[in-house]
Amino acid sequence: MRNFLAILKKELQALFVSPIAYVVLAVFFAVGGYFFYIIMSSLVNQAIEMGFRYQQMGAPPPPIDMPFLVMRNFFGILSTILLFLIPMITMAAFAEEKRRGTMELLATSPITNTQLILGKFAAVLVFLLVMLAPTLLNTLLLYLYSEPSFPLAPVLVGYLGAFLLGGALLSVGLFVSSLTENQIVAAVVTFGIFIVLWVIDATAGMESSLTNETIKYLSVLNHYEDFTKGVLDTQHLVFYLSFIFLGLFLTSTSLDSAKWRQ
Amino acid sequence: MIKAEHLTKRFGLATAIEDVSFEVGKGEILGFLGPNGAGKTTTMRILAGFFPATQGIAVVAGYDVFKQPLDVKRRVGYLPENPPLYSEMKVDSYLRFVATINGVAKSKIETQLEKVKQRCGLADHGKRLIKHLSKGYKQRVGLAQALIHDPEVLILDEPTIGLDPKQIIEVRELIKSLAGRHTIILSTHILPEVSMTCQRVIIINEGRIVAMDTPENLTSRLQGGELIEVEAAGDVERVHGLFKDIPQIRNVSVGPPSNGHFILTINVEGKEEVRHLISRRMIEAGLNLYQMKVQTMTLEEIFLKLTTREEGAA
Structure with missing residues (x-):
């Protein structure tokens, strides 16, 4: 535990002194905020237009769940921004340690790979929280100005999904970073894998065969859908948790085998 | 304290070290001497647990490096060739981090920190960012990092590299002062360094040990005295104790055999002629004598000879 915390602290320190972290945060807030504004204003315009049309026909306008639509679209955009930015957060994790030789310090210290990997993973998760937390402000605005007020639980489920x-x-990203000494290579390869995970859905055929079902199941976005609607389904929780476990396990395997390859 | 048995390390097809065996007693300082690429770093990395050997066993402080790596790592302080530093950290926080992951108790971290900073001449540099330090100071931080958990065994890969002459002397003094309580292995390619700090020297070249001796024996070749090199063949065992009653002979070492011949290096005190005694003893013992010559070599020459002979054989 002590080793884990020591690694976590050191990693956070490293993350937050690097300019990359601030660039990532700034880009994330700017793009996220911009899209929130766009989504909100276009939905509001559409709603107003629809209201007019129904009025002309003499019928009362149908109720629209504005906060739901805004949040759902916003979470959709959020996932796309994460796709672009997460490679920048993890690219240095192991690659940089190897390049400057500090991996030699960690590998000859009495810490286990598990402590090292979990420490680094916890650090990037904290960074992710730092990214996501300020976007709650958008939700807060929505909450303050919607009439009647909407339940917050579905929004929190959406955030859980994004997390x-x-x-x-x-x-x-951590796994890929453990494979190379070069940060840029790590970032590009991570990004490539993300794109495949993003579009893997499209490669599945229409008919429901086992292969197609498997491919669809592997799509990280399919499992995200329900969260954005505010639905918490254990199936998706299990998917993400086992996905994370697999990623960290591969990282550990890669560090172990690097010992023999060097 | 440290025992290496038949260590071999291969990287793909390339062999970095081959059949390296040696022992280091508690409190001893052992020097690894060899040209660049001889396998010094590889040997040290195996002992520090950075990577496993392809073959052979390494035991450090009573624990097998491969089977009980954490027990070994707790007791070893390791300074790699390039000090493993986080440039964006301050000296103090870096050393605290290393202390923590090496299991120094929380209550002891601050005292240990002050102690190693004092020892390594970093007392006024705790608040500096590592990236702003000069090469010499970075090397000191690397040394401090290896000492922070007061390890039983210290493995130092070229500890004086990059230091100015004054700092080199300080670091050598520091290393000497650590002997006794700590067992130390250090590598270098600077010959005088070995004679100044080490009690025993291993000369390594192309992955093999070519000589193992005390620096006194090696330097006695410089100060008067003579070395007689004898080429002979027959039962090597008979050499043992053969010259015991000749007072001028300090010691005899047997080199590795080649083509059934072996080379005896006989260290003789003073200038008195003993060659006739040596040859007679050997022939009486049933050994065939092929060549006998007197050597007067500098340490540099010995080093070069040992390392180039190996090249010629390969």
């Missing part, structure tokens, strides 16, 4: 999706992607 789990992010965690799964971070575990892939």
Whole structure:
């Protein structure tokens, strides 16, 4: 536990002194905020237009669940932004340690690979929280100005989904970073894997065969859907948690085998 | 304290070290001497548990490096060739981090920190960012990092590299002062360094040990005295104790055999002629004598000879 905390602290320190962290945060807030604004204003415009049309026909406008639509679209956009930014967060994790030789310090210290990997993973999760937390402000605005007020639980489920999706992607990023000494290579390869995970859905055929079902099941976005609707389904929880476990397990295997390859 | 048995390390097809065996007693300082690429770093990395050997066993502080790596790592302080530093950290927080992951108790961290900073001449540098330090100071931080958990065994890969002459002397003094309580292995390619700090020297070249001796024996070749090299063949066992009653002979070492011949290196005190005694004893013992010559070599020459002979054989 002590080793884990020591690694976590050191990693957070390393993350937050690097300019990359601030660039990632700034880009995330700017793009996220911009899209929130776009989604909100276009949905509001659409609702107003629809209201007019129904009025012209003499019928009362149908009720629209505005907060639900806004949040759902926003979570959709959020996942896409994470896809682009997460490779930047994990690229240095192991690659940089190897490049500057500090892996030699860690590998000859009495710490286990598990402590090391969990420490690093916890650090990038904290960073993810730091990214996601300020976007709650958007939700707060929505909450303050919607009439009648909406339940917050579905929104929190959406955030849980974004956190789990992010965690799964971070575990892939850590694995890729453990394979190379070069940060840029790590980032590009991670990004490539993310794109495949994103579009894997499309490669599945229409008919329901075992292969197609499996491919669909592997799509990280399919499992994210329900969260954005505010639905908490244990099936998806299990998917993300086992995905994370697999990513971290592969990282551990990669570190072990590196010992023999060097 | 440290025992290496038949260590071999291969990287793919390349062999980095081959059949390296030696022992280091408690409190001893052992020097690894060899040209760049001879296998010094590889041997040290195996002992520090950075990677496993392809063959052979390494036991450090009573624990097998491969089977009980954590027990070994707790007792070893390791300074790699390039000090493993986090440049964005301050010296103090870096050393605290290393202390924590090496299991120094929380209550002892601050005292240990002050102690090693004092020892390594870093007392005024605790608040500096590591990236702003000069190469010499970075090397000191690397040394401090290896000492922070007061390990029984210290493995230092070229500890004086990058230091200015004054610092080199300080670091050598520091290493000497650590002997006794700590068992130390250090590598270098600077010859005088070995004679100044080490009690025993291993000369390694192309992955093999070519000589193992005390620096006194090696340097006695410089100060008067003579070395007689004898090429002979027959039962090597008979050499043992053969020259015991000749007072001028300090010691005899047997080199590795080749083509059934072996080389005896006989260290003789003073200038008195003993060659006739040696040859007679050997022939009486049933050994065939092929060549006998007197050597007067500098340590550099010995080093070069040992390391180039190996090259010629390969």
